[in-house]
Amino acid sequence: MCVPGCMEAVRAGLSRRGFFGRAGAAAAGFAATAVTPVPAPAATLAPRSFERMIDLTHTLGPQFPTFFDTPGIEFETRAEYAKDGYNMYVWKLLEHAGTHIDAPIHFAAKGASVDQIAADTLVVPLAVVDVVERADNDPDYLLSRDDLVAWEAKHGRLPRGCCVAMHAGFGRIAVSDPARFIGRDVDGTLHFPGIAPEAAAWLLNDREVAGLAVDTLSLDNGPSTEFGTHKLWLTAGRWGLENVANLDQAPPTGATLVVGVPKVKDATGAPVRLFAFV
Template sequence: MCVPGCQETVARRLSRRGLLKGLAGVTAGTAAFTAFPPPRAARAAPASFDRAVDLTHALMEDFPTFFGKPQLEMERTAEFSKDGFNMFTWHLAEHTGTHLDAPLHFSADGASADELALDQLVVPLVVVDVKQQAADDADYQVSVEDLKAFEAANGALPEGGCVAMNSGWGAYVAEKKFRNADADGAMHFPGFSKEACLYMMEKGVVGIAVDTLSLDPGASKGFDVHYTWLPSGRWGIECLANLDEVPTTGATIVVGAPKIRGATGGPSRVLALV
């Protein structure tokens, strides 16, 4: 189950007609993405690396989902013993597993997954560790103070880069705690705050990523982060894996986004070059 009413809210807001009507009511988000220019192209990636870290969870039919119902079905359409080859037909919701949120996901006419420029998908990566805060508070939101503390210790957030939240939640992907739904169906897991998004937009960050099911904290009812970040022409990644294997700074993220025309996102193979 999802937060009561959230599925209807998302369905209404994600329809183009609903968005055109609804965006007038999302004044804070509108002001946010009109106040900042589109993100610039990222700095060039390093010419060499020592290893690649797979930030992608293996996707299977029972992978946990935001709405609590399976979003992948694999229908066998050929079998080697009978047909001489194997093949499946996939029945798949775009936002399943480790996946991309394109600007179109939460905007009326933003860029679709296939329209994202390559120089925005291979960019510098920094990892903000909030595992202790998340252990103390499942509803924790990465704050502006967290980002400023990160910068004081590690230097400025990378213009044209990606900021990933490491809450430790990736370790729970096979457990009920990954959704962490209470008796009323409300989920409790960490995410970014809207204020942190505005700060990163000022810094020229192009992508944000989380090891949870949503860029917003699980208890969010208004999807403020989605409505602030994505309409500005930026992208997000949800359900990252293995962030503990990536250094705080110095890595490059490679987002293997689906090149499906008109897609609002989709399962992606995401790597960190270290």
């Protein structure tokens, strides 16, 4: 719920030259096998106003599907209003549950933890690549370099410092059909789309991209046991977003993504609140 005048304040704040005027050093020429963390490129965003905001965040509760089939969050009552005059819970939280961020340290011996991710890489242009039709025909679909090239043929070169989001249509089934969202078969193998390591390598070598995002449980597809995209992308000093909601409401290009990250020391990941301003 937004109190009167709050959207106007948000638009005004986001359009201030000082807010989007920061420019970080470019990060280019990545090797696909690089293991040295490299800071993600900061986006260069021109001042602009916005007409609407899209919440790209799922509500996190004990029932939300997780990679390990265990609750991502549990609550212990610490205080109750009737007895104590206020309400308070203690959370038992899995870092990588619900709509969340993967920090570089998640898949690297050394790398930035959540609190060390540069703030100017968390307000970025959003590029949404729609692979819903392909994912409907192949539950293990991998977003490919060809998908990215086709996106650029329609929408122009990927913006500097952007987040590339795979829209596979899984955001709509995370709550309504968790069994399909996870895709676990009789052998225990998971089935859902992800991003091909080759596509991630191309984005590292040939484009200046700050983050990847998916509306599924993982940057890698369900059957993956090597987690090649995780290893390549996070080791290169980049961040990833998983379990993103409502990508069907976001345009292919033109939106600005705001990643609200809790500044938790040494965390390998954390639940986030994502907003796309259009």
